Amino acid sequence: MAEFLGINLFGLFGQLLVGLINGSFYALLSLGLAIIFGLLKIINFAQGAIYMLGAFLAYLALQYLGISYWAALIVVPLVVGLLGILMERFLIRPIANEDHLYSLLLTFGVALVLQGLFTHLFGSSGMSYPIPEAFSGGIKLPFMYLPNYRAWIVVASLVVCVGTWWMIEKTKLGAYLRAGTENPALMQAFGINVPLMVTLTFGFGVALAGFAGVMAAPVYSVSPDMGSNLLIVVFAIVVIGGMGSIGGAIITGLGMGIVEGLTKYFYPEASNTVIFLVMVIVLLIKPAGLFGKEA
Amino acid sequence: MSTNHTSADHTNNTRREKLRISDLHAFYGESHILHGIDLSIGQGELVTLLGRNGAGRSTTLKAIMNMVGRRSGSIVINGTETINMAAHKIAHLGMGFCPEERGIFSSLNVEENLMLPPAVRSDGVSVDEIYEMFPNLYERRFSQGTRLSGGEQQMLALARILRTGANILLLDEITEGLAPVIVQKLAEVLMQLKARGLTILLVEQNFRFAAPIADRHYVMEHGHIVEEVHAHELIEKTELLNTYLGV
Numbered sequence: 001m002a003e004f005l006g007i008n009l010f011g012l013f014g015q016l017l018v019g020l021i022n023g024s025f026y027a028l029l030s031l032g033l034a035i036i037f038g039l040l041k042i043i044n045f046a047q048g049a050i051y052m053l054g055a056f057l058a059y060l061a062l063q064y065l066g067i068s069y070w071a072a073l074i075v076v077p078l079v080v081g082l083l084g085i086l087m088e089r090f091l092i093r094p095i096a097n098e099d100h101l102y103s104l105l106l107t108f109g110v111a112l113v114l115q116g117l118f119t120h121l122f123g124s125s126g127m128s129y130p131i132p133e134a135f136s137g138g139i140k141l142p143f144m145y146l147p148n149y150r151a152w153i154v155v156a157s158l159v160v161c162v163g164t165w166w167m168i169e170k171t172k173l174g175a176y177l178r179a180g181t182e183n184p185a186l187m188q189a190f191g192i193n194v195p196l197m198v199t200l201t202f203g204f205g206v207a208l209a210g211f212a213g214v215m216a217a218p219v220y221s222v223s224p225d226m227g228s229n230l231l232i233v234v235f236a237i238v239v240i241g242g243m244g245s246i247g248g249a250i251i252t253g254l255g256m257g258i259v260e261g262l263t264k265y266f267y268p269e270a271s272n273t274v275i276f277l278v279m280v281i282v283l284l285i286k287p288a289g290l291f292g293k294e295a
Numbered sequence: 296m297s298t299n300h301t302s303a304d305h306t307n308n309t310r311r312e313k314l315r316i317s318d319l320h321a322f323y324g325e326s327h328i329l330h331g332i333d334l335s336i337g338q339g340e341l342v343t344l345l346g347r348n349g350a351g352r353s354t355t356l357k358a359i360m361n362m363v364g365r366r367s368g369s370i371v372i373n374g375t376e377t378i379n380m381a382a383h384k385i386a387h388l389g390m391g392f393c394p395e396e397r398g399i400f401s402s403l404n405v406e407e408n409l410m411l412p413p414a415v416r417s418d419g420v421s422v423d424e425i426y427e428m429f430p431n432l433y434e435r436r437f438s439q440g441t442r443l444s445g446g447e448q449q450m451l452a453l454a455r456i457l458r459t460g461a462n463i464l465l466l467d468e469i470t471e472g473l474a475p476v477i478v479q480k481l482a483e484v485l486m487q488l489k490a491r492g493l494t495i496l497l498v499e500q501n502f503r504f505a506a507p508i509a510d511r512h513y514v515m516e517h518g519h520i521v522e523e524v525h526a527h528e529l530i531e532k533t534e535l536l537n538t539y540l541g542v
Binding site for chain 2: 181191
């Protein structure tokens, strides 16, 4: 039963699950990047550090304030989103009219400061966050063992991603966002407070990373460099998907997680490079990315 | 040619003033584009800005909407001074702006484009009425906005600000590049809007479109207003206009 055409199904599905979970985090992070890039035209290099901040805030809230995982899942993204709002308003906006390279460097600086701060305070060894009780244990499927918390990660990320996609593509609020992405000056002339929209959008995109951080705390070790490691892969995914495409960010994130998982099973030596290989191929064939619009 | 529409002209001065611009200067970066514009438009008037390309006509409209780099002077809309007002607040005084490039959003379908600008007054043209006025838009309401023909896009750009209830319209080159039959349709629509009491400032290259429907014309050159022509003076000033417009 566990063998099919010489393939170890336990091993294959196990790696597919790992891939799907990594893919869930890729999707959440690249979605946030895509939303921010769409309206602000800047690449938020701090997204990985903010993901790390989300995980640390969940950890600290549990350790020192006794705030449960469930409360953290709501509170941490709100706190992180608020920090994002302050960051946009007081750091990014003053240089918004300069070359976008400056804001990119600024967000890179913020990432380094955050990462340095947490390394200084907590060292780089990493903390562990207990899996919430409701999700301890798992389900034994015919071909694999599915830990409950891992199933929850996939479901919750999908719900958040699809919900965000729906909000942007199908609602009036989303229409403002899409139109503001295309022609902010005209949106102002129509009576829409674009600067406020930009601030809130940045806050939301950053909050997504904070949410991903809380989700990640129980499965990955909570350490200052957890974000920077992930972010490099996420950038490759954003390039593959195409900058600024909301649906593209989600699909590519999940898809690349699965590709990575499959590679881990069939040819483990290439699992760390396969996403970059895909990136090179996509860039050669479709420079704007799989879902991006040709300039 | 102007006899049909001159009856209202002589009462201009007694009309309620909707827009008054005094000594308006506008800048893009270091370039000084408008050099002290003065103009005034009363309720229900249709006024054009004529002039060659680069005379500052589009910039005048953009300066009114606070879409230029920097501006100084005075712009009073419906009795409210707006020279220091944030750009997104100006529409809410009842302004509707239709840019030269039409500004149809490609990531929105026709209906989303139509419904996009928030209402600025309560008595806007209803969606049903708009679809009656422009049946093509109804048929193509689920198409991507930029898939429409040029004429349909222009109608959408116009319809979109009518729905908001804006009663002062700034229209930039709405006939540019359109077939004569569509230009004719636009002229009819503008006459309907004028009959409803809307105030219209029209930047227009097509003088034959503008002449029969406008009450007054301002001629611009090098960022100045160099001439004001009332509809009933058109015939006597034809020579002068030809010189300015180079037709």
